[in-house]
Amino acid sequence: MDIHYSADDLAFQAEVKAFLRDNLDAALAARVAAGAELTRAEMEGWHATLNARGWVAGHWPREAGGQGWGAVQRHIFDEECALANAPRIVPFGVNMLGPVLLAFGTPGQQAHYLPRILDDTDWWCQGYSEPGAGSDLASLRTRAVREGDDYVINGQKTWTTLGQHANRIFCLVRTATEGKPQEGISFILVDLDTPGIEMRPIRLIEGGYEVNEVFFTDVRVPVTNLVGKENQGWTIAKYLLGHERTSIVGVGFNLEAFERVRTMARNIRRGGRRLIEDPLFAARLAQIEIDLEALKLTNLRMLAAAEGKGQLGDAPSMLKIKGTVIRQALNDLARRALGPAAAPFPSEALEGNLALAAPEHAAAAADYFNNRKLSIFGGSNEIQRNIVAKGLLGA
Amino acid sequence: MDIHYSADDLAFQAEVKAFLRDNLDAALAARVAAGAELTRAEMEGWHATLNARGWVAGHWPREAGGQGWGAVQRHIFDEECALANAPRIVPFGVNMLGPVLLAFGTPGQQAHYLPRILDDTDWWCQGYSEPGAGSDLASLRTRAVREGDDYVINGQKTWTTLGQHANRIFCLVRTATEGKPQEGISFILVDLDTPGIEMRPIRLIEGGYEVNEVFFTDVRVPVTNLVGKENQGWTIAKYLLGHERTSIVGVGFNLEAFERVRTMARNIRRGGRRLIEDPLFAARLAQIEIDLEALKLTNLRMLAAAEGKGQLGDAPSMLKIKGTVIRQALNDLARRALGPAAAPFPSEALEGNLALAAPEHAAAAADYFNNRKLSIFGGSNEIQRNIVAKGLLGA
Amino acid sequence: MDFTPTDDRRMLTETLDRFLAAEYPVEHRMKIAYDLPCHDAGLWAQLAELGALGALLPEEAGGFGGAGFDVTTVFEALGRTLCPEPVLGALMALRLLQAAGQDATDVLEGTRRMALAVGEADGSPELDDIACTARDEGDGWRLSGRKSVVYGGPAAHAFLVAARNGDALGLWEVDAGAAEVAGYAMIDGGGAAELLLSDTRGRLVMADARAALEDALDWGRLALCAEAVGAMDRAHALTIDYLRTRKQFGRPIGAFQALQHRAVDMGIEIEQARSITIHAAGSMGTPGQSRAVSMAKSLIGRVGRQISEEAVQMHGGIAMTWEAAISHYAKRLVMIDHQLGDTDTHLARVMAAYAA
């Protein structure tokens, strides 16, 4: 038993820290910390910075342009980036499509698409969810009908994050209607320039814009854009969701959120004392800190298990549930900490002398509402419980 | 809108208070407060005291020997008794069988049994639950087979509270096996002296003895002991459970439990201060006090609704759930308040100078464990949620 | 003991519900709620005409209600439709004008809108922490300081400002035109403002206003509790409706027992919220007022968040969108806890009695 990183891991951690110190612009980090909507240029700039170092997709194999990082190294990298308030890598190409192509793509697809992900030629978005089929992917209705060398796609996707910046989309489509619902699904790549595609923004609860609806009307896509075999999409989808679930946990983001709330509570004065001296507030914070310390260790146990150094059953689902609950509890505390000052909409409504909170805290309420999504997307926490229950009870 | 008792109600409340002051022995009240197992003589004595005043079954109609109390008066009486730590009236005759006979019994059954309940000639116990059929009454298996003018009963009942003191038992038995399971059930009265009945004690989690198993082997009971019609037992059972559910709430017991915890926390010193000055403990207590204040009002709304002065849907189930949760939270706090001193088993293990807690608090841990039953019996809180959900969702 | 509303209040409920449903549908609400001054003057006049303001004061002060249950009647209706109009500020101002014995006819008639400026930039709910000052200059009073998150501020013609004059805590009236008013919409809709006073002229309303301020804040808290109950009822109804109609895995999601039980728990907590609000309303004007109000505001803050989060979670992704009504109920239910003292602040007030 050893709960500490190995010497190699520690050296790698130091390397990441140094890289972030030298390459991450402080003003950009401050905007990330404040929960600002980043510009396309900011996201692309950080992508390029990482790619120059070979770290944009460090968990890919070396021959594909990655570093072949194991689970622990990848975790160290993600955690340091989160703690430093680096922009989050846009995950759809790097963390979703990339692994899918590596596992299911043809050599030609890999050769064509992977480098374009690394150098940001392609900005991918995802076409998974549909209206009326949130966590129940098997019921999806977007049809792809084979006509000669094309599929003709009709239907609608939703919750397409950052689709406004993307030039390509990977989709789950229905290619057969017989048999079990999940047996007739395929995974296909679509160029967003193809005629018949319309993207419409969805305004979110807190007023922001990060997701879209995508409408497909007689969209023709060459059959060579299929990934894997026709009707193999369900297998690919599960593979991808497993990856997504693990990354939603984001222990590093939780640690960063904890530090932020602690700092707020130290700086905010209320009723003649610092908020951190309010025993009720401090008790809430301490309870979350303890849960988070445990989650950190649970996460390390999962990583070690992935490298054969421990065991943990149903880890991704459990971590997804607990990780999102903790993150939401931290968002809740940050919002509370502001008291009446959490009110202004949008958070930039009052600036300069008039501002009610430090810029990095002003969006606390908006973040709280926006992050209610964490327990809903990537397979809602209820779906995760169903998955674990099946294992426990054979139910 | 008026949240206060009427002048008549206030006068009645004063009358009950005066009666309790004059008639309830302080030593007996102290034993009740301490959660002691009362002797049979103590229970009978209090029953006789109440009966002499005509208050043992005040909610029965006057012609049956009661006072015809409405829901509000009954509540006032119960609450004052609880706050004064009067022994709890043994409910099986007074609150369960009595109302059933009044609603479903023949004039002859009423004339015979009701006076015997009032004067304590009969001590009833209940034969409802069976091993393997806790909240699922429809699955009960104790059979009553008609043979001439008798039923012959075979089977087993359990959770028969205070059966060790009883001379009679009312039972749900299966009289038909066709049709829906709940359609073949009957409600029958059995003399415990009848040959073939054996009662065995069940030791409870905290070590106490208040419930029993009852075994029936070829027990012959005259058909005249049937209450209502054959196979009408399901209707009677639901009627009775409705009564029981309401009485489990016991807002008065919750109020008494709250006062007790507050007193403990004022008297116990820990780490150089009174426990009540510990903000974490005080916050837990205050939160429960608020919930209890709301429950008190919810209960009054239910009582008023019963008298046509308000509305509250699904009230008994909701009150049962919330009332038991609050009571258990209070038991939890009382146990915590003792710290290490909660340990001795039984609570009388250390007496006099050696005692670790005041006598009225010594059983705090035992009470906590024993009262886990509150959310299980009388239809578990899960069953109550199913009932309410059916109303809400038609589920 | 009687929990049936009087005929007058039942009529007021029906009138307001009908009016708000017809004249303040969700599309209109969204337009008003986020655009300064977050107020529709025409509808305000109608609200006043229908009695939404008159119900807030007793007859002797020019109204026709003024009891706790009158206030909860109005605010439950406002809560059910998420009406963002500045009635909260009007209520607290009216109570203070009544306490000062001043005529409030124009406020009651809806021709003049007033807001209460009490809290300051540190967000403290304690009157002791007020730092704004008032100075008698001979030719009148001058006020200096900053008042923060003044509810209804963008639409106010005048402010009642709590300020310090030496040891005394007094109340002054300041015209909106005389001060610097920085208005903004709130994240859950409705307007608030920063009020910047710099030797700003004010008219003395009460020299010692501490007790009257605490009382007015209690009325404001009661109103927020009732508004929350109205909003919870709607949020629960929307959720139940969603559970009955939305299908997943081939059946309505309301057929799943885990969601059923959580929907039931929501209902139980809403009844508790209603009960504690009734308790507070019935305690107004009694010695138990302040404690009853703190109990209510603490429970409402806790339960409001639970109802909001559960309603969102059971709706799933759709609740994350601006388009879905539930998202706005969810925001209001959470943000009510940021107004006039949150759940912990009021819990601490309840606890304070234990140490005595």
Next chain:
Amino acid sequence: MDFTPTDDRRMLTETLDRFLAAEYPVEHRMKIAYDLPCHDAGLWAQLAELGALGALLPEEAGGFGGAGFDVTTVFEALGRTLCPEPVLGALMALRLLQAAGQDATDVLEGTRRMALAVGEADGSPELDDIACTARDEGDGWRLSGRKSVVYGGPAAHAFLVAARNGDALGLWEVDAGAAEVAGYAMIDGGGAAELLLSDTRGRLVMADARAALEDALDWGRLALCAEAVGAMDRAHALTIDYLRTRKQFGRPIGAFQALQHRAVDMGIEIEQARSITIHAAGSMGTPGQSRAVSMAKSLIGRVGRQISEEAVQMHGGIAMTWEAAISHYAKRLVMIDHQLGDTDTHLARVMAAYAA
């Protein structure tokens, strides 16, 4: 980073599990747990022989383990079978003997049982609140005062007693025969005692024992956390088993989704409990020891209660009986929070660092 147990510890786990399953079945456990001295001398000797005591100390102190993970290995096994033997008292005594540089061979061999007498009648977990006194009488030390809820007291040959000598907090050894010992069983099984000292002879072990006492208590807390994790695993397994086999309304109750989700939440919290205990075990002997232990003990107290209550509720009535094993797991899991500082005490310790 490696979370696989060493071969030695895996063997110790297997040995203890096999031994306790065979020699300490539930019927035997119930006999020992509630009858003074709550201890089976024959089994104690075997436990010692199998290494359950030797694992608690490092080699230089006569044992063969002594790391945090050695202690958790032993106590998880004890927790799985609810073994009521006084190993906790032995652990804390051994740690103090080691700190004092004293030979502990007879304790390690199981021939002499010792217990730590530290807490007093007010139940305070703070060493500052100790009131027992020690006095040097020239011909030796005399101790006076009362030590309360001394775990393992009824079976102890001798006690290590924390007492005050002027400003110093020291440690003395007192023979069981020299003091008045009032033993009793605990509600969750196992023995404790009141220790009454009245000019009772004691042998000085450490003149300044404060740091060593805090350290020994930390080891005790770690042990309790591990014991809880072992008991939680069993309670969860019993519950899962019950959900799979018990039928109601015609199907296994584990088919009901509301119970499924709660069973899953139990499992998640148990993994959190295991993780925080691993974190504490890995932090022993580092500067973070005390904080890590408080985090663990606070979480374990909270989660232990949740697991206990949920296991009982899902078992229903049967869990309310003495006959059902789950009832005893439920009691142990709750009562662990009464030992060596409860969840709030340790939460307050974690909070204390924030103010700095």
